[in-house]
Amino acid sequence: MGKLDNKVAFITGAGSGMGAAQSLLFAKEGAKIIAADINLEGVKKIVEKIKEDGGEAVAVEIDVSDSSSVKDAVKEGLESFERIDVLSNTAGVLDDYAPTLETSEELWDKIININLKGVYNVTNAVLPQMIDNKEGVVINIASIAAFVAGGGGAAYTAAKHGIAGYTKQLSFDYGNKGIRANAIAPGAVESGMTKEIFESGDAAVMESVNSVPAGRYGSPEEIATAALFLASEDSSFMHGAIMPVDGGWLVK
Ligand SMILES: NC(=O)c1ccc[n+]([C@@H]2O[C@H](COP(=O)([O-])OP(=O)(O)OC[C@H]3O[C@@H](n4cnc5c(N)ncnc54)[C@H](O)[C@@H]3O)[C@@H](O)[C@H]2O)c1
Known part of the structure; x- marks a missing residue:
């Protein structure tokens, strides 16, 4: 028996990195996957x-930043599998660690629209049928940048802090309607987003990545x-948590 038997999971950012890994693992645990990217x-x-x-x-x-694209994608997913039990908002992009004075209005809008508004767009499209069910x-993929500075630039850190607040409010508003909303705050993870940065071997970046307790x-x-823990009944009493999975980054 899998932990997600008879469940349907809608996963954004499923084409790479953490979204792809969740898609493969959730499927192994019995879920039908709507892989969106x-x-x-x-x-x-x-x-x-x-x-x-x-x-x-x-x-x-x-395109999570575009509400009409989101509505079409959710409709397409529901046409295939009829319901959505688990939503993982994983899609996101980095702002190249730009401080605010180096963040153009265009970059600000891009990061906020994908990383924060994208979570709102997809959640709003999926939530009504969850409430009916x-x-x-x-599950919202935030970041250690939801807690501290330095995991991204101005726009990225603002967006990830926003995801933390949004996740808590989601639980507050819909917990008593059968909805459990939680977030994960990953530390540095090798993925499409970070591969080049890690491969470049930049001394300052590698020092901050490797100086965490996990090393x-x-x-x-x-x-x-x-x-998977948050998606399954294993976390049945968890609501509104922002769970670090960060190799200990936040103890610094
Ligand atoms: N890699 C890290 O170190 C790290 C750390 C903390 C948090 N995160 C967060 O984890 C999440 C997943 O990132 P990852 O590291 O797996 O990176 P990744 O680049 O491997 O995957 C991100 C995916 O999102 C997709 N995407 C980008 N813009 C999109 C859009 N507008 N609509 C739909 N899909 C879009 C990309 O095509 C890609 O497949 C992101 O939210 C990121 O901010 C990453």
Whole structure:
């Protein structure tokens, strides 16, 4: 028996990194996966892998910053699997650590629209049918930048702090309607977002990444296992938590 048997999971950012790892793990645990990403080729590959392993999944194209694209993607997902039990808002982009004076209005809007408004767009499109079903789980991928400075630039840190507040308010407003909303705050993780930065071996970056208690960066799979915990009944009493999975970054 899997931990997510008979569940359907809608995962954004599923074409790479943590979203891809969650898609593969949740499918292994019995969930049907609606794998959503702006990079359709990326999610198609993940869906193929899931099917090869005997699971069920569909790939949908989504731009989380665009509410009409989000509505279309959710409709497409529901047409395939009829319901959504678990939503993982994982899609996100980095702002190249730009301080506010180096953050153009265009960069600010891009980061806030994808990383924060995107979470609101997708949640609002999925939540009504969860409420009708009287159950649902929302997992928002925040960051250590939801707690402290230095994990991103001005816009990224503002957006991730915003996700933390939004997650708490979601629980406050819908916890008593069967919805559990929690967030994960990953530390440094090797993914599409960070691969080049880590490979460049920049001394300052590598010092901050490796000086955490774990002494290393994490893998997308190490975030996916935490997401599985939040998606499953194992976390049945958790509401509105912002859970660090960060190799100890936040103890500094
Ligand atoms: N990698 C890290 O060190 C780290 C640390 C903390 C938090 N995070 C967060 O984890 C989440 C996942 O990132 P990752 O590290 O797996 O990176 P990644 O780049 O490997 O994956 C992000 C995915 O989001 C997709 N995406 C980007 N813009 C989109 C949009 N507008 N609509 C739909 N999909 C879009 C990309 O195509 C990509 O597949 C992000 O929210 C990121 O901010 C990452």
